[in-house]
Amino acid sequence: xxxxxxxxxxxxxxxxxxxxxxxxxxxxxxxxxxxxxxxxxxxxxxxxxxxxxxxxxxxxxxxxxxxxxxxxxxxxx
Amino acid sequence: xxxxxxxxxxxxxxxxxxxxxxxxxxxxxxxxxxxxxxxxxxxxxxxxxxxxxxxxxxxxxxxxxxxxxxxxxxxxxxxxxxxxxxxxxxxxxxxxxxxxxxxxxxxxxxxxxxxxxxxxxxxxxxxxxxxxxxxxxxxxxxxxxxxxxxxxxxxxxxxxxxxxxxxxxxxxxxxxxxxxxxxxxxxxxxxxxxxxxxxxxxxxxxxxxxxxxxxxxxxxxxxxxxxxxxxxxxxxxxxxxxxxxxxxxxxxxxxxxxxxxxxxxxxxxxxxxxxxxxxxxxxxxxxxxxxxxxxxxxxxxxxxxxxxxxxxxxxxxxxxxxxxxxxxxxxxxxxxxxx
Numbered sequence: 001x002x003x004x005x006x007x008x009x010x011x012x013x014x015x016x017x018x019x020x021x022x023x024x025x026x027x028x029x030x031x032x033x034x035x036x037x038x039x040x041x042x043x044x045x046x047x048x049x050x051x052x053x054x055x056x057x058x059x060x061x062x063x064x065x066x067x068x069x070x071x072x073x074x075x076x077x
Numbered sequence: 078x079x080x081x082x083x084x085x086x087x088x089x090x091x092x093x094x095x096x097x098x099x100x101x102x103x104x105x106x107x108x109x110x111x112x113x114x115x116x117x118x119x120x121x122x123x124x125x126x127x128x129x130x131x132x133x134x135x136x137x138x139x140x141x142x143x144x145x146x147x148x149x150x151x152x153x154x155x156x157x158x159x160x161x162x163x164x165x166x167x168x169x170x171x172x173x174x175x176x177x178x179x180x181x182x183x184x185x186x187x188x189x190x191x192x193x194x195x196x197x198x199x200x201x202x203x204x205x206x207x208x209x210x211x212x213x214x215x216x217x218x219x220x221x222x223x224x225x226x227x228x229x230x231x232x233x234x235x236x237x238x239x240x241x242x243x244x245x246x247x248x249x250x251x252x253x254x255x256x257x258x259x260x261x262x263x264x265x266x267x268x269x270x271x272x273x274x275x276x277x278x279x280x281x282x283x284x285x286x287x288x289x290x291x292x293x294x295x296x297x298x299x300x301x302x303x304x305x306x307x308x309x310x311x312x313x314x315x316x317x318x319x320x321x322x323x324x325x326x327x328x329x330x331x332x333x334x335x336x337x338x339x340x341x342x343x344x345x346x347x348x349x350x351x352x353x354x355x356x357x358x359x360x361x362x363x364x365x366x367x368x369x370x371x372x373x374x375x376x377x378x379x380x381x382x383x384x385x386x387x388x389x390x391x392x393x394x395x396x397x398x399x400x401x402x403x404x405x406x407x408x409x410x411x412x413x414x415x416x
Contacts, residue, residue, distance in 0.1 A: 074227040076225055
């Protein structure tokens with residue numbers, strides 16, 4: 001089980017803050033693509049990704065037990 | 078001075094010595110909206126000796142719900158935010174020096190201000206200006222605190238040139254199309270949490286306690302009760318164009334700055350922006366629908382916002398009808414698109 005945490009507008013669009021994916025292994029790109037398709041999250045491409053609370057930039061492999069946080073930067077001030 | 082700051086001096090991490098350092102310090106606050114007024118008030122009360130504040134807008138009624146320095150009279154008089162802020166801050170603390178600039182934050186206007194500052198507080202409402210601050214901060218080796226908020230969420234990160242990753246290390250391109258306060262709304266607690274962190278970080282830096290700063294990117298949602306600190310220590314890149322060994326400060330380069338032009342006789346400003354091109358159109362339409370009716374065809378989309386009519390072309394151009402003022406047009410686009 002891979003746990004996905006959605007923040008800001010992404011959580012609102014998806015209608016949930018946490019999603020569990022029943023997979024042993026996946027890459028962060030695969031996860032993004034599947035969320036984009038399933039929930040129509042067009043803006044997911046500009047979001048920051050953190051795996052187990054550590055920032056990842058490149059496409060990264062994650063396994064069951066990992067938590068992937070997807071955080072769109074906000075601009076208001 | 079003793080009595081006024083006694084409770085802060087009693088806080089042992091600041092003490093007499095720290096208080097003296099604050100009095101000799103200079104903070105630049107870029108933006109006098111919600112984060113700007115909260116940060117400016119806190120740091121003025123704390124006794125930071127010089128505070129410079131720059132903002133391009135004037136006070137409107139919709140600001141009063143969260144932009145804590147402003148009054149109904151400021152909104153009635155449409156006072157420029159920087160001037161209104163200066164007036165209120167001077168009434169709060171007459172012992173400090175406040176400088177106010179009513180102008181747009183550009184490479185030209187910000188560079189001389191950042192050069193004089195010990196710490197910069199980011200209180201802008203758009204990423205174009207943040208990336209400018211990021212480059213100028215690296216160029217002048219000035220620490221700054223990124224902060225942003227929308228709806229019930231916020232985030233912040235302290236950037237110390239030469240030590241921590243910078244905003245360009247995290248975002249290779251300007252993040253575009255994010256929610257803005259005008260599209261997703263905002264509640265004051267989200268503002269105050271971000272600002273409280275920014276002020277704390279500023280106090281640590283100004284009193285020479287870099288070791289105490291928050292190393293990481295913090296994000297929270299005060300309505301949904303989440304808080305996460307993301308480790309970014311490994312993200313600093315040698316090849317980063319803003320802070321790497323061969324930094325070129327990409328956002329200070331002419332090709333990267335949004336081009337605005339007044340269209341003569343049309344009461345219209347045209348803004349051309351590379352990042353506007355990259356926002357997925359469907360996403361933009363969805364977002365703008367929360368403000369008003371969006372009409373779109375294959376080439377452009379069209380929306381009414383306040384007294385303005387905005388047309389956004391697929392090629393990265395936006396026309397803001399209803400103004401001849403570049404500053405105002407940029408401000409409208411910042412509020413509507415976060416550009």
